[in-house]
Amino acid sequence: MLEGVVLMKLDKNQQVFFELVRAGLWEREARFFAFERVDFACVYRLAQEQSVVGLVAAGLEHIQDVKIPKDMALSFAGATLQFEHRNKAMNEFVANLMHQLLDAGVYALLVKGQGIAQCYERPLWRASGDIDLLLDAKNYAKAVEFLSSIAQKVEDEDAYKKHKSFVIDAWEVECHGTLRSVLWRRLDKGIDTVQADTFANGSVRVWRNGATDVYIPSADNDVVFVFCHILQHFYKSGVGLRQICDWCRLLWTFRDSLDCELLLRRLSSMGALGEWRAFAALAVDYLGMPAEAMPLYCDARRWRRKAARILRLVFRTGNMGHNQDWSYVKRSPYLVRKAISFGRHCGAALRHLVIFPWHSAVVWWRAVLDGVAGVARGI
Numbered sequence: 001m002l003e004g005v006v007l008m009k010l011d012k013n014q015q016v017f018f019e020l021v022r023a024g025l026w027e028r029e030a031r032f033f034a035f036e037r038v039d040f041a042c043v044y045r046l047a048q049e050q051s052v053v054g055l056v057a058a059g060l061e062h063i064q065d066v067k068i069p070k071d072m073a074l075s076f077a078g079a080t081l082q083f084e085h086r087n088k089a090m091n092e093f094v095a096n097l098m099h100q101l102l103d104a105g106v107y108a109l110l111v112k113g114q115g116i117a118q119c120y121e122r123p124l125w126r127a128s129g130d131i132d133l134l135l136d137a138k139n140y141a142k143a144v145e146f147l148s149s150i151a152q153k154v155e156d157e158d159a160y161k162k163h164k165s166f167v168i169d170a171w172e173v174e175c176h177g178t179l180r181s182v183l184w185r186r187l188d189k190g191i192d193t194v195q196a197d198t199f200a201n202g203s204v205r206v207w208r209n210g211a212t213d214v215y216i217p218s219a220d221n222d223v224v225f226v227f228c229h230i231l232q233h234f235y236k237s238g239v240g241l242r243q244i245c246d247w248c249r250l251l252w253t254f255r256d257s258l259d260c261e262l263l264l265r266r267l268s269s270m271g272a273l274g275e276w277r278a279f280a281a282l283a284v285d286y287l288g289m290p291a292e293a294m295p296l297y298c299d300a301r302r303w304r305r306k307a308a309r310i311l312r313l314v315f316r317t318g319n320m321g322h323n324q325d326w327s328y329v330k331r332s333p334y335l336v337r338k339a340i341s342f343g344r345h346c347g348a349a350l351r352h353l354v355i356f357p358w359h360s361a362v363v364w365w366r367a368v369l370d371g372v373a374g375v376a377r378g379i
Contacts, residue, residue: 008286008308013042014315020059021052022288025245027121030059032066040072049318051242053079054125084124090114093171094131095212101133104146108133108215109204111176111225112246115216118207119249127242130165130172134217136199137162140177147173179225181232182370184362190270194224219254223295224266226250231275234310235352235363240319241287244279248289255293263295275356282307309355316351342368 010018016038023030032038047056057076060068094114101108111134117123135143144164148154153167162177179195180188197203203218217225226247233239251258267273276296281303283289291297332340345367352360 008311013039017043017046020056023062024055024058029064030062031064040068050240051127051319054083080125087124087128090128095209106143107139108135110214110216116246119253132174134176143175181228186271194221220259238317238321242319248283260295277303278306306355
């Protein structure tokens, strides 16, 4: 059970779900004596929606007082075996890709994904996605040229974000010339500043992936990139617990070395300190993040109230919009798609407005302008 004041009322299955997420996230005991007739099928569904099946499976191993139904135990075990197989294959692909890029004279950093997974006690149990590479301007152009020559599929480029996607041997590889969020300008300016520090000052750390050194942004820079990515999904498509758990594990792993004064200056200049404190309250109240390990945590009711509202949206949307119906994108005519998208955007903006009023309005207006421009260009 959650300790202290809980501002969002959780039903029994949600409480069990969080008990297991916390147990898996921090590798600690889980006890269910206070719960009766738990619907583990519902718990499994919640784990799928939030892309934390591996974490919940790890939590199951820490249950002290009950046994879960055999069929559900097998479902979780089967899922973790699939995660392990996919992650091992992805790690091998990443190692080979980095070698190929270096041979082509391309210097790239790995961001998000497999790099963050190394902050978990069981990195192979994290649900993986695509492979994200961060590059400076010179290396971005060279990487795009090289990857285009070996990819089976190449997506159109987003010029503002300097983003281009490729499919190579069934893996999706994304090249990022920037990690801009396209939310508000102060935020993107801050991201650009952190990125410049990463490349100009060699602010990186190393993941030893088998026999290959894979370079990742330094912890001080990575926490900014990861949190801004959370905000991007929160305001646009829907953030899930997996992304928030990634952030927590990154902060926990480097809790003794993070420069909190630098982080405070950066978040303040980016106008994102309020969002950080609200998500920090969510991490402490619901995910069991130790308050002393959460930088800039503020135990005030306003942030805990915002955290509860964020969590409602997390359950509503699921990870990366998992719970939303996207079928209209394929079945509807162009203008109908745009109308549905606009309506959804307005609805999301209203829900965000009660949490972060100013930035919600800014994000809404910027998206409207981009949408109108897109319609004018026919995209």
